[in-house]
Amino acid sequence: MVRSESSHEAREVLDADDVQRALTRIAHEVLERNKGAQSVVLLGIPSRGVPLAQRLATRIGEVEGRAVPVGSLDITMFRDDLRMRPARGLGRTELPDGGIDDAVVVLVDDVLYSGRTIRAALDALSELGRPQSVQLAVLVDRGHRQFPIRADYVGKNLPTSTRETVQVLVSELDGSDAVLIGGTEGDDSADPSGEQGGSV
Amino acid sequence: MTRHLLSAADLSLDDATLILDTADELARVSDRPVKKLPTLRGRTVVNLFFEDSTRTRISFEAAAKRLSADVINFSAKGSSVSKGESLKDTALTLEAMGADAVVIRHPASGAPHTLAHSGWIGGSIVNAGDGTHEHPTQALLDAFTMRRHLSTISGRKVVIVGDVLHSRVARSNVLLLATLGAEVTLVAPPTLLPVGVGQWPCEHSYDLDASLVGADVVMMLRVQRERMNAAFFPSVREYSRRYGLDADRMSRLADHAIVMHPGPMNRGLEITAAVADSDRAVIIEQVTNGVSVRMAVLYLLLGGSDSALGGDQ
Numbered sequence: 124m125v126r127s128e129s130s131h132e133a134r135e136v137l138d139a140d141d142v143q144r145a146l147t148r149i150a151h152e153v154l155e156r157n158k159g160a161q162s163v164v165l166l167g168i169p170s171r172g173v174p175l176a177q178r179l180a181t182r183i184g185e186v187e188g189r190a191v192p193v194g195s196l197d198i199t200m201f202r203d204d205l206r207m208r209p210a211r212g213l214g215r216t217e218l219p220d221g222g223i224d225d226a227v228v229v230l231v232d233d234v235l236y237s238g239r240t241i242r243a244a245l246d247a248l249s250e251l252g253r254p255q256s257v258q259l260a261v262l263v264d265r266g267h268r269q270f271p272i273r274a275d276y277v278g279k280n281l282p283t284s285t286r287e288t289v290q291v292l293v294s295e296l297d298g299s300d301a302v303l304i305g306g307t308e309g310d311d312s313a314d315p316s317g318e319q320g321g322s323v
Numbered sequence: 324m325t326r327h328l329l330s331a332a333d334l335s336l337d338d339a340t341l342i343l344d345t346a347d348e349l350a351r352v353s354d355r356p357v358k359k360l361p362t363l364r365g366r367t368v369v370n371l372f373f374e375d376s377t378r379t380r381i382s383f384e385a386a387a388k389r390l391s392a393d394v395i396n397f398s399a400k401g402s403s404v405s406k407g408e409s410l411k412d413t414a415l416t417l418e419a420m421g422a423d424a425v426v427i428r429h430p431a432s433g434a435p436h437t438l439a440h441s442g443w444i445g446g447s448i449v450n451a452g453d454g455t456h457e458h459p460t461q462a463l464l465d466a467f468t469m470r471r472h473l474s475t476i477s478g479r480k481v482v483i484v485g486d487v488l489h490s491r492v493a494r495s496n497v498l499l500l501a502t503l504g505a506e507v508t509l510v511a512p513p514t515l516l517p518v519g520v521g522q523w524p525c526e527h528s529y530d531l532d533a534s535l536v537g538a539d540v541v542m543m544l545r546v547q548r549e550r551m552n553a554a555f556f557p558s559v560r561e562y563s564r565r566y567g568l569d570a571d572r573m574s575r576l577a578d579h580a581i582v583m584h585p586g587p588m589n590r591g592l593e594i595t596a597a598v599a600d601s602d603r604a605v606i607i608e609q610v611t612n613g614v615s616v617r618m619a620v621l622y623l624l625l626g627g628s629d630s631a632l633g634g635d636q
Contacts, residue, residue: 197348200362200626210627212341213348250357 133290137279137302142262142293145278146175149260150182152276157227160187162255164226166196168244169214174295175262176231192219196230196251201243216247223252233291235261235277238270263302265289325633327439327448328620331459331499338632339502343467345619346612352389353615362626363392366423371413372451373399373429378586378610379451379461383426386617392625395420410434414443422446424625432456432491447624455489455550461585462495464616466503468609469540472581477504482534484510484566485544485593488517489551492585493544497525510534512566514555531566538576542583543568543594559592569595573603581605 137145157163160183167176173195180193197214199205230244241259248257260276265283279302283289288305292298325333334342352358368387372380380396387394397417399405404413410429417425424447427435432454439448452458469476481500487493487509500507501524509520509527520527528534535541546562556562563569568582576582582594582604590596598604623631 200360200622205362205626207628209629210623210625210631212631213345215348216351246361250359251355 133288133303133305135301136281136304137263139294139300142278142300142302145262146178147182149276149278150179150186153179153229153258153260154183154186156258156275160189160191162225162227163191163229164219164221164223164254165191165193165229165231166218166223166248167193168230168232168240169195169197170296171233171291171293172231173215174293175233176229177295179229179231179260192221192226194218196244196247198240198243198247201246203239203243216251218251223248223254225253225255227256227258228254229258229260229276231260233262233293234289235259235264235272235274236267236289238268238272241272242270262291263289326624326630327435327450328459328624328632329435329439329448329450330457331462331495331502333633334459334499334502335633336502339463339466339499341631342463342616342619342623343470345623346463346467346615349618349622350612350615352618353611358389359391360389361391362622363387363390366392366625367395367421368392368424368426368621368625369395369397369417369420369422370451371397371417371425371427371429373404373427373434374452376428376452378613379428379458382610382613383449383451383460383617383621385614386621389614390618390621390626392423392621395422410437411441411443414438414441418444418446424449424621426451428452430454447630449620449624452491454491455494456491457495457498458491458585459495459499460613460617460620461492462499463620464609464613465492465496465542465583465585466499467612467616468583468605469505469581471608471612472605473539473579476500479505479539480537481505481507481540481542482510482538483507483542483544484531484534484568486515486546486555487511487520487544488515488555489547490544496542497523501525508534510566512556512562532572532575535572535576539580540583541568541576541580542585543588545585545587546589546592563592567593567595568598570597570601573598573601576603583609586610 165176165180167173176193180191183191194217195215197216199213258275261274262278263281264274264277265281290303292301294300370380370383384394426449428451434453435448435450483493497507507525510531584606
């Protein structure tokens, strides 16, 4: 993964407090939209979607007074660009005890870009059960969609050029919370389909 | 990048860890109602078996099918091989059919290596046991099973007992376990240890009882009578008295120690039925884990544009 610092200085567009506030707002929106959290299951997409999902679950739990099931959904094996680069290690898929049948599944990811990750996630989900509905929460929506996919809950809409990089840092994995936008990377990153994690 | 898995010695610590970690995630797929992933859709895996096998062939077949690959099973019996077709012509036939991977078991040591480096075939070659040489996926599934029970492999004491001379399982295990940092001791009568075992990255001993002290893993090997063309030990009874694992020897093991066997077992020869059916024996679990580990190997070799193994991390 290319760190954006390599070409131009990365600019912080959300600081730790902004990230906290965005997650709190998303937690409330999830509750409002679903009229509570009775059948909500949060599934984070590795790697950075997982801690974000856990934090959303904590916040929803605080508001509702009861724990919300949370898990993770690895999409590596369902990616459509699997054959375009060397095979890579897998993330963890871990469903909460109740499974996802008839649940309202909220997928949680850090950055929404081409939409290919979410398409793969929908495929992965269909192997695991039949949710009542699927919603999508992302911390950053940076545009440039290549699929008819939109997020239901967005922390921040971030208009970007495809030559820029957006990087989400979460304290669980990176030591601090922030959203960084980096300068031009050259032509390598011009294709949003190369989206992976939070660093593109 | 290495497109083939021919020897456990080819695996670096990073490679081996990647395979075991991937197998850990894939093992979870086996617990789901839909035990299938789309990852190798459209790829063809040929099981090329020149030697009898039950669990290895079924295990590779299950692994490839769970990853949605097309599987062609080829066994030498009932094929043109029994009419005298050479390995080369068989390989060219498979190449013409578009095999993306060939899983080969062959009685001749080095046959997978020949296939991989001959240019007869373009796909990945996976060694599923060649003669008395190597059986790398067995070593990987053994390491996987040890890791699941003991959580770490580094520093663990592994005792491998029996017919080391004819055992490709022992050789692959010694090489892989050395990479993973375990302390391996081979125990066998002098006639069943290969020449040059002193150069292997392990200890060796002729005394089973002394070697079992402090062991975390005891791996019993099958006495391969079909490969024995001479008298390697005086009698079956003497062999099982000195080198067999019975309930008495097992009772002296530490509480956490596990008993392994690559199968098929000669009950009453290298292992008694009481031990084979005891709680400590993880022999059936080894078979289950074999599928996950072989899925990981096939995925890492074939899943991407290039193999994920042998990188220069």
